Amino acid sequence: MTNEKSQIKKLYALSSENRKFSFSLPLKETIRIGKRNYEVKLKSDEKHGTYILWKNRKYPVEIVQSRQNRYEILFNDISYTFTVETPFSLQRMKVLNSKKGKAEQEYVKAPMPGKIIDVLVREGATVLRGEPVVILEAMKMQNEILSPVNGIVVKVAAKANTNVMKDDLLVEIKL
Amino acid sequence: MKIKRILIANRGEIAVRIMKTARLMNIETVAVKTGVEPNAMYLSSADIIYDNTEDVSEIPVFLDIEKLIAIAIKTQADAVHPGYGFLAENAYFAQKCIDNKIIFIGPAPDAIYKMGNKTIARKIALAGGIPMAMGSEGNISDEDEAVKVAEKIGYPVIIKAASGGGGRGMRIVRKSDEMEKMFNIASKEAEKAFNDPSVFIEKYIENPKHIEFQILGDQHGNVIHLGERECSIQRKHQKLLEEAPSSALDSKLRKQMGTMAVQIASAVNYYSAGTVEFLLDSEKNFYFMEMNTRIQVEHPVTEIITGIDLIEQQIRIANEEKLKYKQEDIKLEGWAIECRINAEDVQAGFAPDPGKIVSLMMPSDPCVRVDTGVQAGSSIVASYDSMIAKLIVKGKDRKEAIKHCKMALDKVWIKGTKTTLPFFRMLVRHQKFQDGNFTTAFIEKDLEKYYFNSEYEEMLAAWLATKLFIEENLNDNSINIDFKHGKDMSPWLLNKRINQF
Numbered sequence: 032m033t034n035e036k037s038q039i040k041k042l043y044a045l046s047s048e049n050r051k052f053s054f055s056l057p058l059k060e061t062i063r064i065g066k067r068n069y070e071v072k073l074k075s076d077e078k079h080g081t082y083i084l085w086k087n088r089k090y091p092v093e094i095v096q097s098r099q100n101r102y103e104i105l106f107n108d109i110s111y112t113f114t115v116e117t118p119f120s121l122q123r124m125k126v127l128n129s130k131k132g133k134a135e136q137e138y139v140k141a142p143m144p145g146k147i148i149d150v151l152v153r154e155g156a157t158v159l160r161g162e163p164v165v166i167l168e169a170m171k172m173q174n175e176i177l178s179p180v181n182g183i184v185v186k187v188a189a190k191a192n193t194n195v196m197k198d199d200l201l202v203e204i205k206l
Numbered sequence: 207m208k209i210k211r212i213l214i215a216n217r218g219e220i221a222v223r224i225m226k227t228a229r230l231m232n233i234e235t236v237a238v239k240t241g242v243e244p245n246a247m248y249l250s251s252a253d254i255i256y257d258n259t260e261d262v263s264e265i266p267v268f269l270d271i272e273k274l275i276a277i278a279i280k281t282q283a284d285a286v287h288p289g290y291g292f293l294a295e296n297a298y299f300a301q302k303c304i305d306n307k308i309i310f311i312g313p314a315p316d317a318i319y320k321m322g323n324k325t326i327a328r329k330i331a332l333a334g335g336i337p338m339a340m341g342s343e344g345n346i347s348d349e350d351e352a353v354k355v356a357e358k359i360g361y362p363v364i365i366k367a368a369s370g371g372g373g374r375g376m377r378i379v380r381k382s383d384e385m386e387k388m389f390n391i392a393s394k395e396a397e398k399a400f401n402d403p404s405v406f407i408e409k410y411i412e413n414p415k416h417i418e419f420q421i422l423g424d425q426h427g428n429v430i431h432l433g434e435r436e437c438s439i440q441r442k443h444q445k446l447l448e449e450a451p452s453s454a455l456d457s458k459l460r461k462q463m464g465t466m467a468v469q470i471a472s473a474v475n476y477y478s479a480g481t482v483e484f485l486l487d488s489e490k491n492f493y494f495m496e497m498n499t500r501i502q503v504e505h506p507v508t509e510i511i512t513g514i515d516l517i518e519q520q521i522r523i524a525n526e527e528k529l530k531y532k533q534e535d536i537k538l539e540g541w542a543i544e545c546r547i548n549a550e551d552v553q554a555g556f557a558p559d560p561g562k563i564v565s566l567m568m569p570s571d572p573c574v575r576v577d578t579g580v581q582a583g584s585s586i587v588a589s590y591d592s593m594i595a596k597l598i599v600k601g602k603d604r605k606e607a608i609k610h611c612k613m614a615l616d617k618v619w620i621k622g623t624k625t626t627l628p629f630f631r632m633l634v635r636h637q638k639f640q641d642g643n644f645t646t647a648f649i650e651k652d653l654e655k656y657y658f659n660s661e662y663e664e665m666l667a668a669w670l671a672t673k674l675f676i677e678e679n680l681n682d683n684s685i686n687i688d689f690k691h692g693k694d695m696s697p698w699l700l701n702k703r704i705n706q707f
Contacts, residue, residue, distance in 0.1 A: 042675065044668035052668035058676055062669060064662070071669060080565050080621050083666055090663070091621050092670060097678070102671040108620070108627045109659050110553060111667040115675035143557035144588070149394060151387075166391070170558035170592050172442060173374055173395065 043121055044113040052113075137180045139202040141195040145169030149191055156184045158204060165189050165201050182206045209233055209285045209309060209525050213278045214252070215268055216289030218579035219593060220501070221248035224287050227517040236281045238267055238274075242589055248579050256281055266589065268292040271299050278308050285309035285524060287517075291591070294500035295322050311524040313423075313499050317474040321497040325368045325406055330473050336466050336494045339485070341408035349389040353382050355407050362410040365389060367396030374399040376443065378410050411493060413645040414485035415454050416440065418498075419467035420508045422519055423477040424529040431464040431482075432512045433538045435504055439633065441556055441649045446626065447633065448504035449543045450511050453604055453642030454486060463492055468533075470497060478523050479505070479516050488645075503546070506577060506598045510542035541607040545597045545615070545630045549586040549623040552656045556626070560588045564622035566595075571617075573600050573610045586623055594625060604642070608634055628657030 044052045061068040072084040073092075082089045083106070095103040095110060100120070103112045116124065148166040152158055163175035164184075186203035189195065211234040214221045225235045225248070237252030241259040249255050256277050258267050267273055269292055278286055286303050288294040294312065297319035303310040312318070321327050325344050332338060340359040345368055346352045356363045356379065365388060367375030375396035377388040389405070397403035416437045423429035436452030437445045455463070467482035481502050483495040505516045514531070523529070550556045562585045568576045578595035586592060599614050601607030612634045618627060633639050638652055649656075 039680070042672050044671045046664065046668070050664070052665055052672075054669065054672045056676070056680075058669075058673055062662075062665065071666060073670065073673065078565065078567075079619065083670065085662070085666055089619075090666070091619060092667075093621065094674065097674060100675060100679075102674055104667045104670055105624070106663055106667040106670070107659065108625055109657055109663065110551075110624070111664055111671075113668055113671040115672055142554055148398060149391065151391075166395070170560070170588060170590075172444065172558070174442075174555075 039117050041118055043116045043118075045116060045121075047112045135206050136185075137178075137182060137204045137206060138200055139164060139176060139178065139204065141167060141197055141199045141201055142176070143167070143169045143174075144195065144197050145174075146194050147189045147191050147201075148173060150187060150189050152184045152187065152202060154184055154187055158182060158184060167195070167201075176201060178202075178204060180204055180206055207231070207233070207525055209521060211236060211254075211281070211283045212285045212287050212311065212521075213256075213274070213281060213283035213308075214238070214248075214289065215274050215286050216292060216294075217243065217246060217248055217268065218590065219248075219577050219596065220289040220503075220579075222251050222579045223577055224289060224517050225251040227515055227521070231518060231521065233521070236277070236283050238277060240267055242266070242587055243585070245584070246579065247581050247584055254281055266292075271296070271302055274299075275302055275306050275308070278303075279306065283308065285311055285521075287311040287520070288500065290500050290503055295498070297322065309524050311478070311520050313476055313478045313480060317476050318499045320474045321480075321499050323368060324366060324370060324496060325404075327496060328406070331470055331494045334469055334473050336470055337492060339409040339411055339493045342406045345404040345406050346389075349386045352389045352407060353385050356382065356385060359407070359409045362412070363407050364410040365392040365405050365407055367392065367400055367402070368404040368406055369400040369402040370396060375405065411485045411487055413647045413651075414438075414487050414493075415452070415644075416445075416483065416646050417452055417454065417463065417486045417492070418481045418483040418502075419464055420502075420505070420516070421467055421471045421476065421480040421482060422514075422516075422523070422529060422531070423471055423480070424523050425477045425526050426528050427472075427475070428529045429468050429471050429476060430529065430531060430533045430536060431467050432508050432514060432516075432536055434460060434463065435502075435507055437504060438644055438646050439639075439648060440646055445504065445546065446649075447543065447545050447630065448507055449541065449604075449607070450507035451538055451541070454490075459490060459492075466492075466494070470494065479520050503593075503596070504544055506575060506596065507542040507544050510575070510598065510600050511538045511540055512536060513539070540600055540602050541604045542598060542600045543607050543611050545611065546593060546626065547595045547597055547618065547620070547630075548592040548626045549594055550592055550626050551624040552626055552629045553624075556629075556656075558588065558592045559624045560586045560592065561623040562586075563594065563620065565619065566621075567617075567619040568595060568597070569614045569617035571610075571614065574598070574614050575600075594620060594623075597630075605640075608640060628659065632656065632658035 042054050075081045090107045093105040100115045145167045148168050152164045158178040160181050162178050164178050165176040167174045182204040185205045189201040213236045228235045234253040236254045237249050239255050239257050293299040297315040300310040301315040342355045362380045365377045375392050377392040379388045392405050393403045417434050420432040435448050435450045437448045439447040481498040484492045486492045549559045551559045566582045575598040580594050599610045601610050
């Protein structure tokens with residue numbers, strides 16, 4: 032451990048919805064709620080895999096992604112994404128965020144792997160928020176992919192009767 | 207019993223379900239092993255396994271009529287059970303079985319055909335004086351006709367595929383300038399999904415309840431109903447939770463709707479198990495929607511409140527036995543709820559989340575029944591539906607059934623894919639669900655959040671993220687729990703990791 036690292040007294044886990052959870056270092060295996068401390072344990076066995084033991088109940092956990100300081104955690108079948116920040120990086124992030132401009136392009140991506148059944152817009156078309164742009168079939172279900180914004184279609188990447196992977200670009204819309 | 211050996215022309219939980227009853231009746235079963243799922247659980251329930259893994263045909267074997275007939279002959283099966291989906295409602299398949307002297311465990315081809323074609327079914331219902339939503343008399347040929355018909359019956363209207371089902375080829379139209387686009391989408395979708403572009407138009411009933419009646423008929427002209435199921439909890443016409451009976455019906459309405467359901471079935475000389483679906487509006491007017499000529503996914507809730515094994519009845523009816531129940535013998539007792547636990551991501555709009563099930567534990571309480579075709583190590587493959595298991599619970603009344611359901615949901619343990627569990631955990635706690643105050647629009651209109659997490663779960667997840675950050679960045683000694691367990695790593699997890707780069 033370097034000297035600088037050992038000086039960190041606090042860490043913050045920021046959720047994707049901007050909720051902040053702070054933890055003092057060294058990290059304790061108890062969490063204080065009201066006046067009581069409750070034990071929290073990370074465990075693993077053959078039958079359950081990895082789980083957290085909290086108030087006598089086991090909760091399944093999985094690490095879906097860990098990349099630098101960004102963690103996607105599946106806790107009791109629900110996924111949460113956090114970035115873990117030190118007091119310094121939190122400060123830096125606040126400064127950066129205030130300088131960020133607004134996006135001008137919206138990229139409509141495939142929310143799931145599947146097959147494009149139909150493309151409902153052409154380049155140059157005006158689309159309204161909530162208007163279907165593509166019909167995607169995945170596991171027997173047809174899904175209308177809606178435009179999240181009002182704008183003009185500048186690129187149509189989706190082709191009918193082709194397969195797409197999750198997060199493939201379907202349509203690009205200029206605001 | 208003429209039937210000695212049944213070929214199960216299906217897979218997954220319904221294959222397991224059929225084999226369970228067959229075993230109790232001392233009937234042998236044949237399962238088909240496919241290259242897509244060579245280690246599937248349903249294979250271990252069969253007496254005989256037909257190995258079809260070498261088949262490289264593009265059509266799945268469960269849709270390949272010639273192949274299935276050949277397998278039935280080769281394995282000396284004297285009957286075929288189609289389950290649900292695949293060829294279950296294919297009149298040609300039923301006829302082909304009969305032509306080859308194989309008993310089709312289901313209704314006659316003629317009844318499948320008539321009820322499968324929605325415009326014919328409408329005409330039959332209309333002739334029988336069954337209440338129906340106003341609509342076009344037959345199929346609609348183009349968007350101009352569609353506009354004319356819609357103006358006559360009044361918006362909103364719904365365009366439906368004549369050969370449809372399962373929510374495909376259906377579009378709601380609220381004003382005339384949307385008609386051209388929606389008509390073309392619906393017709394195109396219908397052609398792709400059912401090889402038939404014909405569509406018809408009906409008045410769209412706003413915010414109805416979905417109520418369906420279980421029918422049983424024999425080959426001697428006897429038809430009865432086994433009460434209703436309420437399936438209003440659905441998303442994009444895909445049912446998620448079903449219960450029996452429905453809190454919306456009293457015994458008078460039940461009798462009235464049940465009689466109509468029996469009448470529709472009798473009009474096509476229906477035999478075997480079938481389901482007549484109705485929409486029920488807020489004024490308790492009901493409208494015939496369609497008849498499904500197969501065993502339904504949600505059949506267990508009816509089995510629980512009637513004590514009748516529907517698969518056994520299907521087999522006995524196929525064996526030309528007379529129904530041993532009369533309408534007055536049918537007593538509905540208690541309450542049953544079924545949750546469809548699917549491999550879907552409720553946080554991403556119920557997107558399918560196929561993958562390998564790493565661990566799976568289901569509750570074994572007496573009030574719980576689990577129908578599944580999946581065990582730890584099984585894969586949910588993208589080529590089939592996303593079902594993992596059906597969790598069926600019972601109680602003496604609706605309140606107790608919901609209470610038992612809540613407890614059972616907390617005991618289900620599935621790792622490897624995301625599931626619809628958080629959705630059901632939310633649903634059973636929702637006031638409107640508890641009050642029975644919901645319609646088919648519930649998920650779209652009444653829900654702000656599709657999942658439940660208790661107060662501290664996010665904080666505990668934050669604690670875990672922080673712990674991992676410390677282990678990876680601040681500590682010299684590495685983490686002692688091995689998440690990346692090389693050999694057991696789920697493809698789901700692996701995919702998600704690969705996708706980041």
